[in-house]
Amino acid sequence: MSDPTPSEVKAANTSLGDLVGEVTRDLSTLIRQEIALAKAEVKDSAAKAAAGAGMLGGAAYAAGMAVLFLSIALWWALATLIGGGWSGVVVAVLWFVIAAILYAVGRSRLTRVEGAPQTVETLKEMPNTLRRNRENR
Template identity: 35%
Template sequence: MANEPIKDTDPTLGKLVMDAQRDISTLVSQEIQLAKSELKVSVRHGGLGIGLFAAAAFLLLLAVIMLSVSIAYFIHWAGLGLHWSFLIVFGLYVLVAAVLGLIGLRQVKQVKAPERAIKQGKQIPGALKGKG
């Protein structure tokens, strides 16, 4: 069996390599087309989701404004002047914003550079050159 003569119908090594290259190229091209079509669907859903989140945030902002006016009128109803009632609501929001800002500042100060990743990244060129 090993010493059978080569038939004219058997493909040559060059033809096999060319066929493999063509098949790999076709496969890669089809994978890219599949990825593009999947991304189009994902981007469409993502865009719609972002738009809906923006609409919800806008409506929530309107609700907070209405709640603020209601709180001010409840304070006024309790016997304080209307202008003082609105000033109290304003002061409450400034106080909440200051507390949130301080908490956010503390969180930002805890952010550090990814030191281990940087150290490993600096080792890559040496590893590619064969240095341990």
């Protein structure tokens, strides 16, 4: 027969209460470490997301500036054909049409958003479930 392992010797010589206390402490330590790891991971992910969002913001600003200067160039080019005032009106009307199309498409997509219908349904069922559990006691 083989010699008992150190864990077996400790289990044989330690009370159940001490063993449960040790397991509880170890579990508590493990949970604290997992929470600390999760916090560190979330902080790292948030920093990366913030950097990415900043880059996207910069790209949006640059795109806006490009659209502005292309609009000015179009205005200037049209000014040689139809005059400065009317070319400004043409460019403004063009942007109004683009804005109206984007508004219509965006609004129609927003009306199709359902939210979280399954979650809402589940939440509506919870009071009934809790009532049934109280009645069964």
